[in-house]
Amino acid sequence: xxxxxxxxxxxxxxxxLMKLSANMKKQGNRVESTSPLxxxxxxxxxxxxxxxxxxxxxxxxxxxIGGSGYDLKTSLPPSFDRIYPDYDLYNCKYAIGFTSRGxxxxxxxxxxPQMEGKWCAVxxxxxxxxxxxxxxxxxxxxxxxxxxxxxxxxxxxxxxxKVDFNxxxxxxxxxxxxxxxxxxxxxxKQIHFAWDTREIEWAxxxxxxxxxxxxxxxxxxxxxxxxxxxxxEDDLYRIDVLxxxxxxxxxxPYDKFDKYQRKFARWVNHKxxxxxxxxxxxxRSV
Ligand code: SF4
Numbered sequence: 001x002x003x004x005x006x007x008x009x010x011x012x013x014x015x016x017l018m019k020l021s022a023n024m025k026k027q028g029n030r031v032e033s034t035s036p037l038x039x040x041x042x043x044x045x046x047x048x049x050x051x052x053x054x055x056x057x058x059x060x061x062x063x064x065i066g067g068s069g070y071d072l073k074t075s076l077p078p079s080f081d082r083i084y085p086d087y088d089l090y091n092c093k094y095a096i097g098f099t100s101r102g103x104x105x106x107x108x109x110x111x112x113p114q115m116e117g118k119w120c121a122v123x124x125x126x127x128x129x130x131x132x133x134x135x136x137x138x139x140x141x142x143x144x145x146x147x148x149x150x151x152x153x154x155x156x157x158x159x160x161x162k163v164d165f166n167x168x169x170x171x172x173x174x175x176x177x178x179x180x181x182x183x184x185x186x187x188x189k190q191i192h193f194a195w196d197t198r199e200i201e202w203a204x205x206x207x208x209x210x211x212x213x214x215x216x217x218x219x220x221x222x223x224x225x226x227x228x229x230x231x232x233e234d235d236l237y238r239i240d241v242l243x244x245x246x247x248x249x250x251x252x253p254y255d256k257f258d259k260y261q262r263k264f265a266r267w268v269n270h271k272x273x274x275x276x277x278x279x280x281x282x283x284r285s286v
Contacts, residue, residue, distance in 0.1 A: 004034040004042030009054035009069065013092040015138065016066065016076055017048050018085035025086060033089055039063065072115050081122040095135040097128030099152050103141040107196065109228045109254060112140045121148045125155045134188045136164045143173045153181035162188035168223065169193055171207035172200060179214040187219060196225040198234050208245050222247055227254035227261040236279055239268055
């Protein structure tokens with residue numbers, strides 16, 4: 001069978017499509033990456049849409065579509081977590097995968113618990129890593145379970161792989177042991193945490209102090225969600241605290257079309273502006 005795989009809007013190589021590709025090829029199919037324009041040339045088309053704000057292209061009626069931007073219920077079977085991805089689909093030179101799925105927190109702005117359910121370990125790195133010098137971990141809550149975190153970090157340290165914790169780590173779980181492991185691993189990108197609401201200020205302050213103790217201060221940044229039940233005072237407070245502790249904030253607007261949220265995010269995220277202008281001056285016109 002001739003299979004067409006369509007990546008509608010991914011910003012990174014689409015793991016689900018790479019796993020589908022590996023699985024389909026193993027069954028003897030011819031698998032190609034294609035675009036909606038050529039979808040009619042295939043016996044079957046699979047498409048993935050990650051973002052709900054991106055446009056849905058015209059696809060054949062029998063196309064099988066999935067992804068968080070299309071449907072929160074359609075997902076690949078759990079056994080796919082142990083399939084080695086077909087990295088050739090994107091000519092991808094680094095490894096990508098999940099070692100755990102789900103999350104036990106129930107943040108109301110987040111689709112992870114609905115899509116993936118409770119936290120569980122699903123694989124170790126050897127299911128999707130085979131000698132690449134870099135690895136991108138897509139776990140939504142990698143450090144929720146200390147034993148699992150220790151096992152995965154020890155694999156990364158032993159293999160000397162540069163890692164990107166792409167979905168961030170949860171500051172509420174960070175302790176001395178986890179911070180020590182983080183200080184031993186080779187980093188591909190900055191480690192990021194999230195400070196989404198004022199309620200977890202205690203965890204943010206404690207976590208930053210632990211990170212500093214382990215020499216990680218310059219290697220971390222914090223995402224700051226704004227616009228989901230937060231006031232402008234809350235937003236500014238969190239930014240001020242992080243700045244005061246010497247940590248880089250990066251603002252994530254909940255509503256990308258809201259004028260204030262866009263402007264606040266631009267102020268913080270444009271580092272030259274952030275360092276030279278106060279919000280009371282920059283945000284005056286909002
Ligand atoms: S902790 Fe993170 S992954 Fe879990 S529900 Fe909250 S935002 Fe989502």
